[in-house]
Amino acid sequence: MDALEAILTRRSIRQFTDQAVSEAVIEDLLRAAMSAPSAGNQQPWQFVVITDRQILDTIPSIHPYSAMLRQAPLAILVCGDEHLETHKGYWVQDCSAATQNLLLAAHARGLGAVWLGIYPRMERVTGLRKLLGLPEHVVPLALVAIGHPAEHLPPADRYDAARVHRNRW
Numbered sequence: 001m002d003a004l005e006a007i008l009t010r011r012s013i014r015q016f017t018d019q020a021v022s023e024a025v026i027e028d029l030l031r032a033a034m035s036a037p038s039a040g041n042q043q044p045w046q047f048v049v050i051t052d053r054q055i056l057d058t059i060p061s062i063h064p065y066s067a068m069l070r071q072a073p074l075a076i077l078v079c080g081d082e083h084l085e086t087h088k089g090y091w092v093q094d095c096s097a098a099t100q101n102l103l104l105a106a107h108a109r110g111l112g113a114v115w116l117g118i119y120p121r122m123e124r125v126t127g128l129r130k131l132l133g134l135p136e137h138v139v140p141l142a143l144v145a146i147g148h149p150a151e152h153l154p155p156a157d158r159y160d161a162a163r164v165h166r167n168r169w
């Protein structure tokens with residue numbers, strides 16, 4: 001699958017088989033995430049790889065739209081590390097780019113994944129900090145549920161010419 005095909009056919013997958021994701025593939029996903037562009041190449045990210053069934057089952061009590069984690073064999077939490085920020089204020093954009101890379105890499109590897117928003121919902125930030133023991137300078141931005149897909153969704157063509165402005169509004 002080439003890059004454009006991966007971008008155009010990726011969908012949020014919320015149903016998974018119980019097959020585990022191999023360590024080699026988890027490293028591929030993290031390598032893709034860490035290949036993202038970042039402001040001044042500051043790379044302000046940290047990742048928490050979650051495969052513990054009890055932890056995955058607890059997260060829906062913190063995050064109201066994450067029920068699929070009870071089925072997912074894996075989730076990766078993308079966090080911003082304020083101590084690694086050299087270009088203040090850009091960590092959200094940097095970590096969002098890393099999250100999108102992770103989603104696309106999962107799709108390219110035949111996995112299904114869905115982005116679960118954490119920051120700026122502070123109750124989710126606080127809840128995950130407590131559950132996972134994150135330090136105060138580490139802010140969870142996005143949790144990505146990942147697994148072998150048990151549903152297949154068609155591509156969504158969202159091209160809208162009315163949203164494109166040429167040279168001026």
Ligand SMILES: Cc1cc2nc3c(=O)[nH]c(=O)nc-3n(C[C@H](O)[C@H](O)[C@H](O)COP(=O)(O)O)c2cc1C
Pocket residue numbers: 010011012013014065066114115116117118156
């Ligand atoms: C910032 C952000 C937060 C999201 N949060 C959730 C979530 O909490 N639960 C969920 O099931 N999907 C979540 N999604 C996935 C969106 O619902 C999904 O991307 C959107 O409906 C478009 O569908 P598609 O990804 O299949 O193209 C989130 C996506 C983004 C970018």
